Amino acid sequence: MSEKIKILYVDDEPDNLVGFKASLRLDYHIFTAVNIPEALGFLNNHPDIKMVFCDQRMPGKTGVEFFEEIRRSHPLPVRILLTGYTDVESIIDGINKGNIFRYVKKPWTEGDVISAIEEANKFYMANSMLLIKNDELQKAYNELNKFAYSVSHDIRGPLSGILGAINIASDIDDVDEMKKMLFLMEKSLKKLDTYIISMHDYYSLQRGELKITEIDFNKIIDELKPLYSVNSKTNNVKFNINVNQEQIFRGDEVPLKLILNNLLSNAFKYQDKSNPNKSVDMSIEVQKNLATINIKDTGIGILGSHIGDIFNLFYRANSQEVGSGFGLYNVKSALMKLNGQIEVNSVMHQGTTFKVTIPSI
Amino acid sequence: MELSFMIIDESELDCFIARKIIENTDKSLKVITFHNAKIALTTISETPVDNHLARSIILLDLQMPIMDGFKFVEEFEKLPSTIKNNYIIIILSATMNANDISRVLAYSSVNSILDKPLTREKVYDMLMLVNL
Incomplete structure (x- = not known):
């Protein structure tokens, strides 16, 4: 706010201009x-001009005509x-056609102009x-629309699957078949659970405030590592x-x-199952107040035409694994925060x- | 005439259920399942016309990655009618979106829409439909 309006x-009339500026x-x-x-020219080069004073009587175009024009442009x-x-x-024309905020009568006094400027500034700020x-x-x-839409697919979808499974359970006598179905039911429920956890992440990223602390990456890795050891x-x-x-x-x-x-x-999930040398490499380098994290996998890869979409909410480029279409969107939101x-x-x-x-804060 | 079912659904559980219910209703019904609509479409278009003697009901889900139900129907309609005439497309989806429902029903090759999960009654209804 310290910058001048x-x-x-x-x-x-050049004299008027000089007087006004002085x-x-x-x-x-x-x-x-x-x-x-x-x-x-000034309006085009300085889009942050907050107000325009214009004399009504000018050769060629009147002030009202000028305002009528810039009202659109x-x-x-x-x-x-x-x-x-x-x-x-x-x-009257100024109000009806030029949609002016105020008029200042000529010859103007400094008080009139300053009060017009202050009021116009308030109006401008409220508008912006x-x-x-x-x-x-x-x-x-x-986003709410996307959510409402995803409710039928990501919440009702798995639930109707479980309901269908319960319906046919009484017709299944074979224990192996029952086990197979229970396995698929579990998978479906896990997917639903992942969806709900991601939705919670989404919400906390959108609404939560930053809590800045000193980060020890070695400690974070020690916490994360066990989560992936089984996989x-x-x-x-x-x-x-x-x-x-350092x-x-x-x-x-x-x-x-x-x-x-x-x-x-994702790096573990989207591995190429036929690859005998599967790996996930993560390197974290903190230098010059900047953390650089590289996560490299030997997975199936992302098709070039899908790369532009992978950070979109509910976008899924692959059907190989359980995905909610939330993960990378949340990554992007988290990065915006940081x-x-x-x-x-x-x-x-x-x-x-x-x-x-990520820069250090 | 022989009748078979082709289930196109990303969810393994939904494919499993649909298969079980159809097989339990009538053991003679053949069921094949696809988790990827694109592969299903390729299979349909590459099956020689001579082998299309049997009619198939396609149970199609709407929301799938890679190729969704809408795209599938759009591509399906481009196939020669000698192939298309052997299939009846019925949407099987958990969607509650009115826009999706009216949009997919607007395709001439889509016969009707069923709400998930599939039940024995719904299979009977489909068999009635084919026999009429």
Whole structure:
């Protein structure tokens, strides 16, 4: 808020421009234009101009006509008309056609202009806040729609499967067949559970506040490692970890763990089952206040045409494994919170590498 | 005329259930399942027309990765009618989305839509439909 308010003043009389600038330039950032093309040039080059003062009587175009034009091309700046007090017609036009915020009568006093500026600034701020809030609301609505949509697939889907299984249970006499069905039921329920946990992650990422602490990556890895040891052993996937942290790193542990967990579980999940040398390599390097995390797998890879979509909510590029379409979206949200970046490199049937960089806070 | 079922559903459990219910209803009914709609479509298009003597009911789920039910129907409709005429597409889905339902029913090759899970009654209804 310390930056000066940017104001454009348009008048064909150079003396007026000089007078305006002289009395206001200490408190405001004033641009002056002697004609309309020049004024449009300022508006194009300085999209953060908050208000435009314009004289009504100018050769070629009137102030109202100019406002009518920029109302469409540059809707954000607040429009204020300067006019002689006898000019009632132009004031009516100004309000109806130019949609002006105020008019200041000529000759103006500094008090009139300053009060117009202060009011216009409040109006501008309220409007921009409204635009930002509208964008946020629109985004929230879109996500809500996606949620409502996913409810039938991700919640009702597994439930109807379990219900169907219960219906046919009485017709199954074969114990092996029953066991097979129970296994599939368990898989279905696990999928539902994963969905609910991810939904919880999603919500806490969107609404939660940052809690900054000192991060010891070696400690985080010690906590994460056991989660993957079973998968590593049973599926014969080598898990190599290399941590190099020589300086203090500050950040929020919760989104950080979420990122590592999602990327690691994907790296284990999407392995190429026919590959005899399966591995997941993770390296963490902390240098110059930046943590660089590489997670490399020998998995099935991501098709080039799908890479652009993998961070979208509910997008799934593969049917090999249980996926909710939440994981990478949550990774992206967590990274946004931590001001981090992510890059993907993938070769089909050879593997995928995710490179994450997060600055220390 | 011989009748068979082709189940296209990403969920293994749903395929298992549909197969069991159909087989329990009538042992002579043949059932094949696909977890990937794209592979199902390739199978349909590559099966020689001579072998399409038997009619098939395709039980198709809507929300699937790689190729969803909509895309499947769209591609299916491009096949020659000598192939298409041997199939009846019935949607089997847990969807509650009115837009999805009306959208998929708008395809001329889609016969009807059934709510999951499949039950014996629903199989009877389908058999009635084919015999009419």
